[in-house]
Amino acid sequence: MLLQIWLPAAIVALIAALIAAIFILNRRSPPQQQQPLRAYTPGEQEILNQLAYIRDRLEKFIPPYGRVGYIPSNAAELAQLLGFHYVKIGQEEYGNLPEINGIEQYLDLDLDEAQLKIKDKYIYIIKKNDKRLVAVGDTYLDYLTIKFLEDFLSYL
Incomplete structure (x- = not known):
C-alpha cells in the first residue's frame, strides 16, 4: 500500500521538476537579436532619408478624406x-x-x-x-x- 502512494507522488514530483527545469533554462538563455544583413552605404542612407521626407510631406499634403478615398x-x-x-x-x-x-x-x-x-x-x-x-x-x-x-x- 505504501508503494501505491509513493509511486504516483514520485511521478508527479518528477513531472513538476522537468517543467520547472524547462522554465529555468528558457529564462537563462538571452534572446537572440537579429543582425542587419549589412550596413547601408552613405548614398543608400541619403536615398532613404529623402524618401522618408517625401512620405512625410505627402501625408501632410493629402488630407484625411483623400487617404480614405471617399469623395x-x-x-x-x-x-x-x-x-x-x-x-x-x-x-x-x-x-x-x-x-x-x-x-x-x-x-x-x-x-x-x-x-x-x-x-x-x-x-x-x-x-x-x-x-x-x-x-x-x-x-x-x-x-x-x-x-x-x-x-x-x-x-x-
Whole structure:
C-alpha cells in the first residue's frame, strides 16, 4: 500500500521538476537579436532619408478624406456628409434654404471663397474654375474641410 502512494507522488514530483527545469533554462538563455544583413552605404542612407521626407510631406499634403478615398458624387451626399441644410452646385440644388430675411442676397455674391455667419447659420461660397458651390449649414467648417470642398469641385 505504501508503494501505491509513493509511486504516483514520485511521478508527479518528477513531472513538476522537468517543467520547472524547462522554465529555468528558457529564462537563462538571452534572446537572440537579429543582425542587419549589412550596413547601408552613405548614398543608400541619403536615398532613404529623402524618401522618408517625401512620405512625410505627402501625408501632410493629402488630407484625411483623400487617404480614405471617399469623395461624394453629388450635392445630396455632400449635404449628408457635412450636415448642410442647403447645397447648390451649378444648377443642382439639394435641401431648403433656411428662413432668414435677405439670405438670397448673400447667395448671389460673386466671390472665389467666402465663409459668412448670418444669425446661427454659416454660408459657404466656393468658386473654382467655372464651378460654384453654395452651402448653408449650422456647423463651422475648419480649413481642411474648406479645402475638401474646393477639391470636391475639381472632381465634379
